Amino acid sequence: MAALVAFGGCTGTLEEKFPAGAELGDGPDAAVATCDEVQAPSSDGKHNPGMACLSCHDGAGAPAFTAAGTAFTDAAGTTPAAGATVHLVAADGTDVALPVAANGNFWTDRPLAFPMHARAGACPEVREMLSPVDATGGDCNKGGCHGDGFRVAIPLP
Known part of the structure; x- marks a missing residue:
């Protein structure tokens, strides 16, 4: 069964809550979401876990990313979720799988069609x-x- 993650489209306030009547697994990708096995991180993630990635990675002073963040094993952000996978499912149906690096960072420079849906996991979550x-x-x-x-939180097995 898919569980819901507390990370969402941003309005400046934390509004990601269960809507009335919503239950775990009710998200838009619940029927097709599969878990990814934990993988050995292929990167150390470079630097600045937890910082706003696109404030630097805008193409001016650092390579431009279209989406980026840091995943932890809890919402407090105490331990990186190294080896998990973040999926961004673009409006055109493209599923971009982003491996979580050793320091928790994940990123892409691929063009993305917004709005996107996101899911993250490490089997069985x-x-x-x-x-x-x-x-x-x-x-x-x-x-x-x-x-x-209120960090991206992915419990690891």
Whole structure:
């Protein structure tokens, strides 16, 4: 069964809550979500876990990313979810699988069609967002999204 993850399209306030009548596994990708086995991280993630990635990775001073963030094993952000996988399912149906690096960072420079749906996991867990990610939400760690105390959380087995 898929579980829901508390990371969403950002409005500046933390609004990702279960809507009235919603239950675990009710997200838009619940019927097709599969879990990914934990993999050995292929990267150390470079630097600045938990920071707003796109504030630097805008193409001016660092390579441009279209979406990026940091995944932890809990919402407090104490332990990186190294080896998990974040999936961004674009509006055109493209599923971009992003491996979580040793420090928890994940990123892509692939063009993405917004709005997107996101899910993250490591077997047997899959956590899915309830709200879509709009074109302003690709910077998962920015304030009002997954900042301190409300991190992308993926329990590892």
